[in-house]
Amino acid sequence: MAEITRISPSILAADFARLGEDVADVCKRGIDYLHIDVMDGAFVPNISFGSAVMKSLLGYSTVPFDVHLMIEDPDRYIDDFVTENTEFITVHYEACSDLRHTLKHIHDAGVKAGVSIKPGTSPGVLEPYLKDIDLVLVMSVEPGFGGQKFMDNSLPKISYYADLKKEYGFNYLIEVDGGVGAKNAHIVKKAGVEVIVAGSAVFKVEDRSAAIAAIKGL
Numbered sequence: 001m002a003e004i005t006r007i008s009p010s011i012l013a014a015d016f017a018r019l020g021e022d023v024a025d026v027c028k029r030g031i032d033y034l035h036i037d038v039m040d041g042a043f044v045p046n047i048s049f050g051s052a053v054m055k056s057l058l059g060y061s062t063v064p065f066d067v068h069l070m071i072e073d074p075d076r077y078i079d080d081f082v083t084e085n086t087e088f089i090t091v092h093y094e095a096c097s098d099l100r101h102t103l104k105h106i107h108d109a110g111v112k113a114g115v116s117i118k119p120g121t122s123p124g125v126l127e128p129y130l131k132d133i134d135l136v137l138v139m140s141v142e143p144g145f146g147g148q149k150f151m152d153n154s155l156p157k158i159s160y161y162a163d164l165k166k167e168y169g170f171n172y173l174i175e176v177d178g179g180v181g182a183k184n185a186h187i188v189k190k191a192g193v194e195v196i197v198a199g200s201a202v203f204k205v206e207d208r209s210a211a212i213a214a215i216k217g218l
Contacts, residue, residue: 004216005185006195008033008066008175011057012048013199019053020060026202029209030216033066033087035177035197040071043095044143051080058085066135066195068116068177070143071095075102082109088135090114090175092143093125103132114175118143123157127164133172135195136161140188141178150179155191162192182214189217 009031014022023034036054041047054065064087071077074091081089089106093115096102106113114135115126119142126136138157141148154176161174176193181201188196198215205211 004218005189005193006032006173007202007212007216008035008195008197009202009212010035010037010177010197010199011203012037013203015203020057022203023057024060024062026208026212027060027062030212030218031063031202033064033195034061035199036065036067036081038067038069038071038077038081039143043072043092044070051077054081055083058083061085064088066090066114066175066197068114068137068197069095070116073097075105078102078105079109082111086111088112088114090116090135090137092116092118094118094121099129100132103129107132116143116177117157119151119154123160126161130161130164130168130170130172133170135173135175137175137177137197138193139178140176140180143178148179150184154178155187158188158191158193165192180215182211185215185217 039046039048065085067081067089069091089111103113112134115133116137138154140151140154173194175195176188177197180196
């Protein structure tokens, strides 16, 4: 039997007027992580929120934070997102002037380090760093906005990282973010995805429990 895929719902799709309640609700329904999308209006053309919003959820979330920094020069803010509940901090390859230094910064803070690549970035750019990466995040939409359509050209990238992981025994998890829901989750799983980020497909449906179970393959 295939391993059940983990799910990391993005709070971008939650109701910010009742964010704590929304987070507590999905935590009771079988999620594995809570995806925290941080956008600065510079690296991506949108602004979301900072560490204060994430920290306000510490009393509501019963699952670890999966922080995705879509910001320029992420080293400036890494320490702000380190809490007892932070498991991953993911930065963008395209936003780091010295990725090896940034990975060390995250690890020195006691957190697992993730790296994401945009749809137009070749997957091969991460090869020199894979032994030091705990999470590879493949963007299957252009980062910056929720609710976009899944881009099929992300599938070969997912398979690329899955093949390298198997061949060399790397320990990173493979995550996908953008346009994935119950109807197409099986496609990314087949390519090798282990963690699915889902926003609207979880927070904006009537039966969240059914949606989460369908995405995870239960």
